[in-house]
Amino acid sequence: MDLIPRIEKKILKFWQKEDIFAKSVKLRQKKPFFGFYDGPPFASGLPHYGHILASAIKDTVLRYWAMKGRHIFWRVGWDCHGLPVENMIEQELGLKNKKDIEKFGIKEFNQACRQSVFRCINDWSKTFNRIARWSDFSQAYATLDNEYIESVWWVFKQLWDQKLVYQDHRVTPYCPRCGTPLSNFELNQPGAYQDVEDESVYIKFPLKGQKNTYLFVWTTTPWTLAANTAIAVGPDFEYVKVKFNNEYYILAKERLVVLEKEGQYEIIQELKGKDLVGLEYQPLYPMKLDKQGYRVVPADFVSVEEGTGLVHIAPTFGEEDMALGKKENLPGLVTVDEEGKIVRGLKIPGEGKFVKKADRDIKINLKKRHLLFKEEKIKHAYPFCWRCESPLLYYPINSWYVAVTKFKKELVENNKKIMWVPGHLKQGRFGKWLEGARDWSISRNRYWGTPIPVWRCQ
Ligand SMILES: [Zn+2]
Missing domain, CATH: 3.40.50.620 (HUPs)
Structure with missing residues (x-):
């Protein structure tokens, strides 16, 4: 044996x-x-x-x-x-x-x-x-040797000379426990995404100037609602204004199924998404804004597959949200600190608590004010930190990036010349990963690592 x-x-x-x-x-x-x-x-x-x-x-x-x-x-x-x-x-x-x-x-x-x-x-x-x-x-x-660190600096300099590194303020996957952004590569580590059950909510945003009329919005992250500064619609989608229990709701026609389960409704008016653009509403948690917000804007990522066809926009807490915020000149609000806790002093329910815990306080508060229509459990894949298991947040942060997208074509071309074993990886997992490659976030806001060799002039 x-x-x-x-x-x-x-x-x-x-x-x-x-x-x-x-x-x-x-x-x-x-x-x-x-x-x-x-x-x-x-x-x-x-x-x-x-x-x-x-x-x-x-x-x-x-x-x-x-x-x-x-x-x-x-x-x-x-x-x-x-x-x-x-x-x-x-x-x-x-x-x-x-x-x-x-x-x-x-x-x-x-x-x-x-x-x-x-x-x-x-x-x-x-x-x-x-x-x-x-x-x-x-x-x-050993990567802690100065000799090694200098070789990393040499690589950084090559990238710098070729204009392939830059710093950007962007919404990035962020671990509130480790206090640092993660790269998309890290997000693709096995086990980073876990199926979790979350409570999604249907929320009513009161329209300005129309009594008892609400924009009907769905979200899986109630903690982002205090940072809401806009609501997005698909300009070419069909929307309806319906009467439901003496109130009026606006939502996508294809999403009426959400109301069907709850009772009788009557369609009062049919509209196009573009007819809604520019309407103003009352925020759930009013904040001081530096630009005009709390209005309906058009966006091409709105879908009628789920939700209500009206998308809550918090430019600080979503990649698409931030891009739309730049395009539509929307204000951004930082209502969460770097530890993932609700900022104190802004009159947000659950202040000082970790966002996932504050969800509950926000829901209770909205329910009391009759602005929460209903809750619904959903199962979805949510990203977690592969090092410490904290739920990740999408958070606005300054980070250094390698402009991978500038030479993506060459990466894809060169991959064709590589002999892969097993062969299906070439066009499969690895090939797909290259095709979808994005700029690579290389800086970590931590202490024990290779310092980035950048000095800023006064
Ligand atoms: Zn972590």
């Missing part, structure tokens, strides 16, 4: 005793070169099945080229920076958020990160050795 492990161990012993790996490299020193830099695993985590599988593949490819007579340069490395280490240290030091870290001292915090980084290295070399992966750990590179 244990025959194979016994043989393996015997071979490993022989390799070690005779220093076979070093000899195999030395033997081919004058042969054509084949270089390989390993994408580094996190030095602070233990190796798992995924690493072992990938290690076996990498090792096989390199041995193949060695047997073909190439001089192989293999270099493994350690990923030492980033949130995995920060999260670990935060837990060990009992720090709950960024404020705690700053109180503790950024220098001291980074020192603790630096000291902890390499604690798993022995487990790695043991595992690598046992699975017979050839590598020279004494030569390993």
